[in-house]
Amino acid sequence: MSQTTHARPGKKSKDEALPDPYTPGHGQAGYVVAHYDLELAIRLASNRLSGRARLRSTARDRLETVVLSLAGLRATKVQVNGAKPAKTSQRADELRITPSAPIAKGQDFHLEIRYEGNPEPVDGLWGEVGWEELSDGVLVSGQPVGAPTWFPCNDHPSQKSTFRITATADAGYRVVSNGLLVGHRRKASRETWAYEVHEPMAPYLATLVIGRYQFLELGRVRAHGSPAVSVFAAVPPALRGAALTGLRDQVRMIELFAELFGPYPFRDYTVVVTDDPLEIPLEAQTLSIVGRNHITRSWDSQRLLAHELAHQWFGNSVTARRWEDIWLHEGFACYAEWLWSEHSGQGTAAARAADAWRLLSAQKEDILVGAPGAELMFDDRVYKRGALALHAVRRAVGDDRFFRALAAFGSERRHGNATTADFTELLGRVGAGARGFRGEDLLGPWLFERALPPLPR
Numbered sequence: 001m002s003q004t005t006h007a008r009p010g011k012k013s014k015d016e017a018l019p020d021p022y023t024p025g026h027g028q029a030g031y032v033v034a035h036y037d038l039e040l041a042i043r044l045a046s047n048r049l050s051g052r053a054r055l056r057s058t059a060r061d062r063l064e065t066v067v068l069s070l071a072g073l074r075a076t077k078v079q080v081n082g083a084k085p086a087k088t089s090q091r092a093d094e095l096r097i098t099p100s101a102p103i104a105k106g107q108d109f110h111l112e113i114r115y116e117g118n119p120e121p122v123d124g125l126w127g128e129v130g131w132e133e134l135s136d137g138v139l140v141s142g143q144p145v146g147a148p149t150w151f152p153c154n155d156h157p158s159q160k161s162t163f164r165i166t167a168t169a170d171a172g173y174r175v176v177s178n179g180l181l182v183g184h185r186r187k188a189s190r191e192t193w194a195y196e197v198h199e200p201m202a203p204y205l206a207t208l209v210i211g212r213y214q215f216l217e218l219g220r221v222r223a224h225g226s227p228a229v230s231v232f233a234a235v236p237p238a239l240r241g242a243a244l245t246g247l248r249d250q251v252r253m254i255e256l257f258a259e260l261f262g263p264y265p266f267r268d269y270t271v272v273v274t275d276d277p278l279e280i281p282l283e284a285q286t287l288s289i290v291g292r293n294h295i296t297r298s299w300d301s302q303r304l305l306a307h308e309l310a311h312q313w314f315g316n317s318v319t320a321r322r323w324e325d326i327w328l329h330e331g332f333a334c335y336a337e338w339l340w341s342e343h344s345g346q347g348t349a350a351a352r353a354a355d356a357w358r359l360l361s362a363q364k365e366d367i368l369v370g371a372p373g374a375e376l377m378f379d380d381r382v383y384k385r386g387a388l389a390l391h392a393v394r395r396a397v398g399d400d401r402f403f404r405a406l407a408a409f410g411s412e413r414r415h416g417n418a419t420t421a422d423f424t425e426l427l428g429r430v431g432a433g434a435r436g437f438r439g440e441d442l443l444g445p446w447l448f449e450r451a452l453p454p455l456p457r
Helices: 237-246 250-261 299-310 327-343 349-361 380-412 420-430 439-448
Strands: 031-043 048-059 066-069 074-080 087-091 094-098 108-117 122-124 127-134 137-141 161-170 174-177 180-187 190-201 208-211 214-221 229-235 268-274 282-284 287-291 318-320 416-418
Touching: 066 108, 074 087, 074 094, 137 268, 161 174, 161 208, 174 190, 208 268, 214 237, 214 250, 229 237, 229 250, 237 268, 250 268, 250 299, 250 327, 250 380, 287 299, 299 327, 318 327, 327 349, 327 380, 327 420, 349 380, 380 420, 380 439, 420 439
Parallel strands: 031 161, 229 268, 268 287, 318 416
Antiparallel strands: 031 048, 048 108, 066 094, 074 108, 087 094, 122 127, 127 137, 137 208, 161 190, 174 208, 180 190, 214 229, 282 287
16 A cells, blocks of 8 residues: 555644634634523614624633634624723734733633624635525525624634524514524514524534524434434425425434434434525534525435535534544545435445546546645545545445444544544554554545545445
8 A cells, every 4th residue: 555645643632723724813722612602683684783692711721812703793892701801802803802810721701792793704715604695584604714704702613612592583584593492482573582502512513594484393213322303494485395305304314324323413403495595505513504406306405415414423513623624524424425325225335436436536636635725625525535535444344343433433522523533543443353454554545645546345
């Protein structure tokens, strides 16, 4: 087997995930946020947002300044532990808060930030991400740096927290957000919706979708050690029939992935179908957002539904510690597409792998999938070659060891973060006994060499 010429990253601590060269200026290692409590008021006609964010945090270092990401919105009032700070400033997408006295290492502290403005997406290497107006409503696409377009945050996937999100919008519109719906009230021409996220969530996975939605229950899942999971769809009334047809396999997909990856990691799952067509579906913790163009029975629509669902295990529960390891999200979710294809009789994983390999073999070999760089982190080759890396492992160790490895990865890193080195180390444990198997030697050429390895057979 050829040797890589690229230095493969070793295991890094949570502190060493920051600063992240893929998203410079986002995330501060000196503190962690344990909980976000967001209270939002949205005026849809004028696209006006007023918010109050309360952050319960702990200093990991001595802090003279606390830095948050906040893009396109103006902080109007800031308090640290109930007192006015010595100084507050905003520049570019940063909110810098200087407390009246430094915060000691290990000290808990509370931030309260009131803010307002007309939210809009931020434009960067990956196009526009963040707060987006629809023809009749709003959605948030958070990955990778869209969260600061609607709340101040320590914006990095290694910084996971619990959330409470309360949002008030125009009556007749439904607000959909992450986690469990814990409150709803109507007063005059306004309606308020409250959600709680009890499992730690990276800021980019938080979302808000507002529209004229009707809730449908697609079914309940009781399988393979999972607690009962309710599966919902939020759809415009006119799309009810199309959604019930297009989404009819969502429960079966959860049952399959729970069997292969371990218990579903959250308490419910919702697919939001927007009245607008969308270029691509969007992932968020406990829900997916798809356009009306994604609820057909075609393979392309169904694979995308499977892909976004698989992110609940790999991406949302197990989240990359740094963006460099994005293949742990996208390669795994792409392979889940092939597993659903195999299970549903639409082509074996081996056939899907062969198709992907032929496609990649005709493209440039100028990417390191395990360290693609910021510009290429969402390149299709990260998805397909990452999936092929997993297929190579499956071929090398056999189905039993392979699926035990995926389930162990999901269990050991549940609601936490992981690196490629973490997955490789786990493969070494689970794959022990498979003749001649070494996880690093097998994964290395797929992830850290530019030349495309031979198709796994």
